[in-house]
Amino acid sequence: MLAASSATAQQATEPAASTEPSYICTSVTATTVKTFLAEIQEAAASGVDIIELRLDFLTDFDPEQHLETILKACPLPYIVTYRPVWEGGKYEGPEPERLAVLKMAALLGAPYVDVEFKASPYFFADPHEVPLSTKVILSYHDFKQTPDAAVLNKLATAMRQAGADIVKLAAMANDIGDAARMLDLLRNKDGPMIALSMGERGQIVRLLAAKYGGHLTFAAMSPERASAPGQPDIGRLAGLFNYRKQTAATKVFGIIGNPVTQSKSPLIHNTAFQHIGFDGVYVPLLVDDLDRFLAAFADYDDFAGFSVTIPHKEAALRAAKDVDPVAAQIGAVNTLIRQADGSFKGYNTDWEAAIAAIERGLAGVPGGAAAAAAAAAAAKKGGGAAAASPLKGKTVVVIGAGGAGRALAFGAAARGARVLIANRSRDRADALAAALAAQYGAAAAAAVSYEDLAGGRVAGDVLANSTSVGMAPNTEESPVPAAVAGQFKVVFDAVYNPLWTRLLLDARAGGATPVDGLQMFVGQALEQFRLFTGAEPPAELMERTVEESMGVKK
Template identity: 65%
Template sequence: MDAFLQEIAEASATGVDIIELRLDFIKDFEPMKDLERLMAACSMPYIVTYRPTWEGGNYEGPEPERLATLKLAALKGAPYVDVEFKASALFFAGAGEVPLSTKVILSSHNFQETPPAAELHARAAAMREAGADIVKIATMANDISDAAVVLSLLQQKTGPTIALAMGERGQITRLLAAKYGGHLTFAALSDARASAPGQPTIAQLQQLYGFAQQGPGTQLFGIMGKPIHHSKSPLIHNTAFRHLGFDGVFVPLLVDDLPRFMDAFREHDFQGFSVTIPHKEAAHKAASSRDPVADQIGACNTLIRQADGSGYKGYNTDWIAAISAIERVLAAGSSDAAAATSSSSSSSIEGQPSPLQGKTFLVVGAGGAGRALAFGAASRGATVLIANRNKARAEALAAAVPGGATVVDWEQLQAGAVSADVLANSTSVGMVPNVEEAPVATAAVGNFKVVFDAVYTPRETRLLRDAAAAGCLLADGVAMFVGQAVEQLKLFTGTSQPPVQLMEDVVLGKVKVGSS
């Protein structure tokens, strides 16, 4: 009880609107003695919830006692009580026992799946018929398309509704509840104290996603990828949106199948997307039109909704950001990785030949980012080499590069038999959580003058540590990430003056946003 009371005070200080009192989390809870203390400790509206194990909670006692406790809370003046739909007939059995001043949330949870939309809508209607003042439906999202089904409950606007899709694939239903007109959403005091999978923290919801500022006119953006939890794209874009006074919100989208996601959210007003591993080539195919560079590369990291409703136009902002970072390191001749973090999107020596001209440029990986690096290096006059575990993919990319490229044997690269002026890793090897992995054997790294790693979480990857020890010049993924994001921001908002330094500072942790 003491710890629970402390958390009530902690939550009250954060600026939330409502506190949920989960009685089933309290050890040795005694309703007649403890309930009034808890209610008196709340200086703002609160929900009294006593969740049984059969609905995902902790209460294992007799059902009559549990329901009696909820009725007691209502009689003592609780603004809200949460009652499971399965127990609604028993709860409402005594007509007039619950005062009208207490709003009853009838809740339904499915921890296995998200049923079809028709079934959810029928469930919501039955809950209102059963006496719900507010309907709460929570389901498990096994695919992000399930989130679209759950959000359709809010789009119907049939009465006060709380609609949540649990898990990382359904997290946008929590982050965008205000945008869609949800009655409320839930947030945790910290990651460790989340009461359901996919629940954001209060700080993230308020500061990072601007929950209180969301409205029907808020424009939607997001990053599609798998994995996506590590991405700093929501951090960099939401911070830039606020700086510009732009009414938009940028959310993480854990997408397993890009075409299925695009189909599920066709009628939602997403205005643009960032696209990361492994969906850049799929995004190119999904785009209804593409800019010439993206079309040549065959991969898109940006999709922008067209004003005429014809779909999304695809762009690739990866290549210029990465190539420029490498050019600056070559021009500076510095082994200081920080020299490559400037997010300028053009060559550092305007009007002069690129430092890459005539150099040998080895691309590790043959996915969307690898294609961008290979085409970009070729456009700067470099001789391009391709190495990939799957040789067929490497050969396909080599054949597509303007002027051609040479395929390097993967085993020979690892054995130290390959050298070049630049080594550019485009794979996700070394990304959190697998931070001790590297795409190239330690003994082979010294064969390159400049080593670039597109991975930016962590900033100092195993590959870059090995390269520093070998005396190579370094270019880290922060430069590429910030540079491509700057170009995306221009496309998202139409701004000609993106806050470049702010965006870089946010990625480097110099500006704290949404920490918990």
């Protein structure tokens, strides 16, 4: 049996709740005692509040020899976890010995010990063995699914009754609606609680735990060292998502899409929010079904607005109770703003941003979206008639008939261009051409076969790709052969990650003027920022932030 001396008890204590209502914790998972001790120091210097000591990862751990040394080495409050394989951990030994190590850690002064709910009857068999100074976290993990709300609430109550100082529930999110149930736990908690959703679809629970009163959330020291699916890294959680400054009053915004991992929207909007002192946070929302997502979060009035990207822009139009006339005409919505009655109004900020970028390409005007926004503001202030669009009388070939394709097509037609639509599904191209013809006349639009375009048999002045072909990680893909890209005067690609897509590289090599999707992305984000906050966007900062993140040199 291990022996403990009160003189060696660790002096670290729980962080003061009055200064930090929700904490950031990272896990030490090195496999040897030597590297474990080094990783403790690395974790302590990473900016976290609490360190989880995952003793079950150690392959050379001798409790008699190493436990006290490990605890003494930790300069921050810490959680001692010795997770068995039956609860997703690494420990495969006898249960009595495992629980004895956790009790000894408590006697040595551990601020927290994590005990699996299933093991709680044995751990608490003699309650006098655990000092009151140690907070016992009773934990439950479901690595396959998220139980329904009734089961989660029953578990939380049973864990509290079993003796938990802090209840911890972690479950796999197979749909973002599962995350709503975990946030509901935090909203309705009756004591300290840690609620976590595993997987990318549940990441918002980790990012928003502070707002909803979670005792702590877990973050990795770096993206590649995440100890659980969907776990953010410390720098992004504390910095980009402003975790420690979130309050119940913080408004939530986000990017709805699938995929969303590659999106720069959280970067551009959170940077701008913090710059102007706006109390909001913008999160990635991996959504499979838009209606299901909106229903799951229907009573979350603090979810104030969303950007909408592939493949949900047309579904967003249907979901909006009220729709801006331009968005209704286009037939696609890329922005949803919650109204006072809880419903959403839909807008489309894509079309003007994309068309302005193409017009600058045709006119040979340098500068990005920020410069264009400044020029537009100056022109509006100065008054006078607007100059004719360089698109007037031109032929624009649009690849794709989805939400972004519709925005490009209607925008080009509104500027006086003739629009040809190529889509792999011909019936969608026909439907879009018919909608344009009904609005702007029979000569304004026509559908062409994708095969004819790829074969170089479709002529035009501008080629505009609205699809996700060429988006990271599939960076060598292009919607058309290289020879076709060079046949146009200007080639626009809505994809902005990577900045130089295969399509744009081929266009430049063929002598066309390439126009990158970053200009559209920044331009539409500027207008979204106005809708989200009611304030003027810091355009140059937003553009520079995204450019720097992508290594763009001006």
